[in-house]
Amino acid sequence: MTPGTERNRFFEDVCEVVKLVPPGRVTTYGAIAHYLGTKGSARLVGWALNQAAHRSDVPAHRVVNRNGLLTGKHHFTGEQSMEARLMAEGVEIADNKVVHFRQLLWEPHRHEEHLL
DNA sequence: GTTTTGACGGCGG
DNA sequence: TCCGCCGCCAAAA
Numbered sequence: 110m111t112p113g114t115e116r117n118r119f120f121e122d123v124c125e126v127v128k129l130v131p132p133g134r135v136t137t138y139g140a141i142a143h144y145l146g147t148k149g150s151a152r153l154v155g156w157a158l159n160q161a162a163h164r165s166d167v168p169a170h171r172v173v174n175r176n177g178l179l180t181g182k183h184h185f186t187g188e189q190s191m192e193a194r195l196m197a198e199g200v201e202i203a204d205n206k207v208v209h210f211r212q213l214l215w216e217p218h219r220h221e222e223h224l225l
Numbered sequence: 226g227t228t229t230t231g232a233c234g235g236c237g238g
Numbered sequence: 239t240c241c242g243c244c245g246c247c248a249a250a251a
Contacts, residue, residue, distance in 0.1 A: 181232030
């Protein structure tokens, strides 16, 4: 049993939040960081996702940056690119960014009351 | 042990 | 609106 190190906790928390993102919607690194209470550490979310890159149960392709850009697409080495995965869910992609990003954005903190 | 890098974001100019 | 700097924290060099 791995010791309950906080970094591991953070890693797991990020995975859990990403799992909550509905298909066809996207969220951002910053939104996740904010939801976890580590507001200024959006980079750590990227770090955690990188660790989870090979976990099929974590839809990491639904996480984009604050501009809706697919900044992490280079890390999806699988057969299906990040772009393809999003398009398969009905998310429109143009010029490496999510079309109608503002509409498709799903923010954890905005749904926490709904979840609770 | 120190320095650089990175799937980011906010703020100032 | 576009550009650059700074802060954030962990991992890799």
